[in-house]
Amino acid sequence: MGMVLTEEQQLLKDSARDFIEAKSPVTAFRALRDNDDPKGYSPDLWKEMVDLGWAGILIPEEFGGLDFGMQGLGLVLEEAGKTLTASPLVSTVLTCGSALMLGGTQAQKQEFLPKIAAGDVLMSLGLEENAHHAPTAISTKAEKSGDGYTISGKKTFVLDGHIANQLIVVARTGGTGEDINGITLFLVPTNAPGVSIQRTTMVDSRNAANIELNNVSVGADAVLGSVDGGTDLLEQVLDRARIGLAAEMLGSAQHVFDETLAYIKERKQFGVVIGQFQALQHRAAKMFTELELCRSVVMEALTAVDEKANNVPLLASLAKGKVSEAFHLIAREGVQMHGGVGMTDEYDVGLYLKRSAVVEQAFGGPRYHSDRYAQLEGF
């Protein structure tokens, strides 16, 4: 991609847009919400996405994937973000798929990657334990027992946790508090004895769960990556998740901006459309500016992952931080510019406001990332 889409990427983007518009408009998301759908996503829609190859879009061909890289997945996520499509793309494909590709043994890859690509497994990352993103603030313990480990602890804000068959749990095998060392990632089946999962109903009506692990036994082969040295792998996984999620958020922000722009071109007060007022025009121009900056940042970050550039961490914080702020701004301005109807459930703009609040905090919000950016830049 670089900063310009290749022909192949443009085709993927066009087909993703056509599919999402036809099969997963915002009304589909509303239906899941209004029906209190127990799964919170549509298995039928997911099956069709799998058939298009999207579940395996990151995965190498030898494991049954398309190997389109983060740039390919980013294009799909952006289109999905436009209509608030609920799917396991972020949890299973982006986050856990990356974890297995980056940290899995040959046997682990062989076991899980083809299943992800075929849509036969759904996975979730069990990371957070507090109200704020803190990748090393882990108190979930994994203690050596026999050849394997016994894991106990509580996880929160586990995206898609209640629909997953398989978890990747971040646990402490050594160290305390926020030590970087002593963290290990484990593959834990959700049907293992001692795992209890509580779905949480979130403001954006998307899937998340609290998970409790109570003396859950796993074998030594459940370790993903190295024992005690999991932070490196985790950070790489999180950077990909941040960048991919930024692509999804860019789609959402772009869409709610377009809707708002259309609204101020049609809503009349004082005998004119309100988009003629400079008080709105300049704010719209500033939102447009932020979107253009975000687009450049996201494209650069997606490309950097595929090219294995050494500034991926910096670009991940730049992308997640910038796009979070832009979506935050545009969702709020969207409600304000819609006026009274922006407060009604009937209009979509409120759905985007709610989504912006949740997705902003996932994998770290603007403050987390500006601080990390400063740290990476040496100040």
Add this chain to the structure above:
Amino acid sequence: MSENLEAFRKEVQDWLAENCPPSMRTPMPEDETVWGGRNATYKNRESKQWLDAMGAKGWTCPTWPKEYGGGGLSKEENKILQQELRRINARPALVSFGIMMLGPVLLEYGNEEQKQEHIPKIVRGEIRWCQGYSEPGAGSDLAGLQTRAIEDGDDYVINGQKVWTSYANYADWIFCLVRTDTSVKHEGISFILFDMTTKGVTTKPIKLISGSSPFCETFFDDVRVPKANMVGRVNGGWEIAKRLLQHERSSISASGFTGGSSVPMQDVAKEYSGEANGRIADGSLRESIAQHRMNAQAFQLTLKRSAEESKAGMGPGAASSIFKSYGAELNKMKYDLLMEAMGTQALGWEGDGFDAEELNVTRSWLRSKANSIEGGTTEINLNVVAKRVLGLNDHQ
């Protein structure tokens, strides 16, 4: 094709080795910038030598046609030339409004005589140009300009006043917007060129809040200009004026609003406001600086995207419309943050108690406030984005 380009690269390297004087490969102090012109003085003798060599080759304007003294280079050849110039850290041989603004529109709209007369002198730096656009009553509303040009035989007689004329007191010629019809607004403007030594032209420097005087007020009192000096048709100047502004804005944003402190802001902050565990101690200042750096990087990436899009033949994308205003606001913010980081050491005006770098920050901070005013205010630029890009109409 690529073989030819490699041969060209070799040719450039050989030529530069022979013709770029040693001191022209060192960082350029502000006061050694070469603007050219009849009355140019050269603090460094080698600046003149470098200008003459580059001018004779046409490489001060590498892609302009050879027949008018330009370098006649293709885009690819120019890219190689620029790479090689950067490689040896060559100073710009010539900085001029003739190159940045007038030349491109003269090549597009000028007649043959005008091109023959003016372009070669721009290329060689023989004539220094200034821009007669703004007037006391016509700033953002540029088309409201009142300077009158009235036909009289073979001449126009010009009366009026321009303001913010950059370096008018040093310029040899002016490209000027004049009113040739008072009954209409945009359609009554013409674009004309004349010599600043013509009888009736006077200039008066304007002292700015930063203490320097890069701009003048320029007065025209019965100035007689031959009709042949008009570019384009009578009353057809607005189109040319706008095209020239595009060149001006793109050169302003391409320059990246340089000047002032070269020390990274975060290092300045550590030095003046304190450091703790290798980080800026003040968490709130650190956050502000991080935000600024992130915005600056996002902006740089957007410039890069725009360049790649135009290289791919996609034409100037919508993104380019935001460059001028966003770049201006970023630069202003940069100096506000530097001021904050340096505390009272950034408050000196002159003399003892402050070093040169500190005084430079104070002056540059003041100077930067013009970034969002000159070359189209931020407000006008946002209007343009709202109207042309977002399709939001004017309030009638």
